[in-house]
Amino acid sequence: MKQNVNHRMVADGVSPPTKSYKVKKYDSYGSSMDSVPIDCIELASSMGKQHDTPHMNHSFIKSSSSCSASASPSPSPSPSTTTSLLHSYFAAEANEFKDKQETRNDEVNALNEEDDTDLSFHKSIFEFSCSSITTTPSSTKLSYWQTCFHLISFMIGSGLxxxxxxxxxxxxTGLLLLVLAGLVNMYTSKLLIQALDVVRWSSGKNVFFSDLGRECFGKFGAISTATLVYVSLIINCSGYLGLAASFIVGITDFQHYTVLLMLSICVWTHAFAKSLKSLAVFSALNVALCLWMEAVIVGDAMYPLKQLALEQSAFVYETPDLSNAPIYLKLAYSFSLLASGFVSHIIVPSFYNSMEDTRKCTSAVTKSQFGVLMLMYLPICGISYAVYGPNMEAPVVFNMRSTFVRNLTIVLYSTHLLLSYSITLFPVQGAFEAYLVQQERKSVKYRSNYEQMVPQLPGRLESVTDSAQNLTFWKKLVCRSVLILMTMLFSNWFLPSTLDVFAFMLIPSMLLSLVLPCLFYWKLCQEEAGCLDVLAIIFVLALAVSATACTLTIVI
Incomplete structure (x- = not known):
């Protein structure tokens, strides 16, 4: 309508009023920028005729249409020409702003990559580098049941x-504490997975304990959390080797060092596993061994024969004397011991990143913990205490009546510990190997850039890349061997007393299973937390701190 009025005014010899309009500029995403005053007639006459028709959004068309309403008396370009010229001008401005924005984003990404490089070693926890080099990501994904087998195999460990x-x-009263410990660990596992979901969907990458620590507590939190995870896994593996070696020494005439070396060679065979999916068969076998052991223990305990205990136990499970301790210290020590049987949080991020559907991770962890509680821990604890009473020894195999059944259970349990060792040490190996591969890639990239500057014979660059891959494989093999040797030395150091192992694992297990999941959830999901969540988090934190303090008082 305005254009028709302007044409009639020009035809009658009357010039329409010349006026400057404030035209809004928009960036490439359609968001409004500063309003720019533009004299439409001067702009049209100075730019000349152009026939470009760039893609513009509706805001540009509206602005240019309002400008075309103010035409000069003589000579005056047609309204369509003015609109086309304004389209071209605003498109050029939008493209220039878009280029500047992309340049700024590239600079920010470069700075972020430099910051991530400092924590590359800690961020590589639970990340096996072979999967990204030799196999496709889809071929290393864990199914729902494979994840459950891994979790059960890791959780049971020495707690069985x-x-x-x-x-x-x-x-x-210990049975009630056992149920309480199981429920608390199920709840904190749920909190941990929700925190993993938040960071994963915000970053679009795999999430590890170090990422949660950095999001909540900065760089120091990332380094501290990653170190805590490494130390806990290595101590666990050392304890598994020590238990298995002591059991085998008790039923054979071999020396302890010989048995320890043989067991280390056995666990070294898993060094050729490429991913957690390749170890799923061993975890399924481990779960079957646990069910078999449970049947043997329950059957032997309920068999109506006179108890024939060992004259001298091959393995001494040192425990503190709580005969004169107050009841709250006994409850705290028992809760800490029972809660250690459900600690799977330390390896949950590994399975979370490796699952085909991460939405099922909460269900897999919760059902695995509930199944271990109802099908294994409650029957063995209840029946063993009902049969053997206060004279019960730990492990329970030393209370068995038949020598043959006892030796069979010891062999099964030692095999179970070795299979649990493979699952426990695998994340640590992946962390070291990912770090080595990252350094190797940087070295190869530097060499390739240097050879592009200096003329070389054709094919020289391919040979460097191939040798780097072969060198990476040998580095991985050496890395795994060194870690196994380290755990063997630690297990020999911890041999005289299992109380030392429990004391060293008490604080890491409580932090990783009870304290840190609550803190991560509170820092990342505080807005979603309801009143019940707040009360539950306060209860869990108070329970963890008090139980840890009382247990340390007893142990130390």
């Missing part, structure tokens, strides 16, 4: 036969 000892001090 040592948890009944908690009932000796507090009697049947």
């Amino acid at each position: 036969l040592c948890l009944p000892l908690a009932l000796v001090e507090i009697e049947w």
Whole structure:
């Protein structure tokens, strides 16, 4: 309508009023920028005729249409020409702003990459580099049941036969504490996975414990969390080797160092596994061994024969004397011992990143912990204490009547510990190997850039890349061997007393399973937390701190 009025005014010899309009500029995303005053007639006459028709959004068309309403008396370009010229001008401005924005984003990304390089070693926890080099990501994904097998195999560990000892001090109250420990660990596992979801969807990358620590507590939190994870896994592996070696020494005439070396060679065979999916078969076998051991233990305990205990136990499970301790210290010590049987949080990020569907991770962890509680821990603890009473020894195999059945259970349990060792050490190996591969790639990239500057014979660059891949494989093999040797030395150091192992693992297990999941959830998901979540988090933190403090008082 305005254009028709302007044409009639020109035809009658009357010039329409010349006026400057404030035209809004928009960036490439359609967001409004500063309003720029433009004299439409001067702009049209100075730019000349152009026939470009760039793609513009509707805001540009509206602005140019309003400008075309103010035409000069003589000579005056047609309204369509003015609109086309304004389209071209605003398109050029938008493209220039877009280029500047992309340049700024590139600079920010470069700075972020420099910051990530400092924590590359800690961020590589639970990340196996072979999967990104030799296999496709889809071929290394874990199914729902494979994840459950891994979790059960990792959780049970030494707790399968040592948890009944908690009932000796507090009697049947220990079963209630066992249920409480299981429920608390299920809840904190849920909190941990929700925190992983938040960071994963915000960053679009795999999330590890170090990422959660950095998001919540900065660089120091990332380094501290990653170090805590490494130390905990290595101590666990050392304890597994020490338990298995002591059991085998008790039923054979071999020396302890010989048995320890043989077991280290056995666990070294898993060094050729490429991913967690390739170890799923061993985890499934491990779960079957646990069910077999449970059947043997329960059957032997319920068999109506006179108890024939060992005259001298091959393995001494040293425990503190709580005969004169107050009841709250006994409860705290028993809860700490029972809660250690459900610690799977340390390896949950590894399975979370490796699952085909991460939405099922919460269900897999919760059902695995509930299944271990109801099908393994409660029957073994209840029946063992009902049969053997306060004279029960730990592990429970030392209370068995038949020598043949006892030796069979010891062999099964030692095999179970070795299979658990493979799952436990695998994340540490992946972390070291990912770091080595990253350094190798940087070295190859530097050499390739240097050879592009200096003329070389054709094919020289391919040979460097091939040798780098072969060197990486040998580095991985050496890295795994060094880690296994380290755990073997630690297990020999911890041999005289399992109480030392429990004391060293007490604080890391409590932090990783109870304290840190609550803190991560509170820092990242505080807005989504309801009143019940707040009360539950306060209860869990108070329980963890008090139980840890009381247990350390007893142990130290």
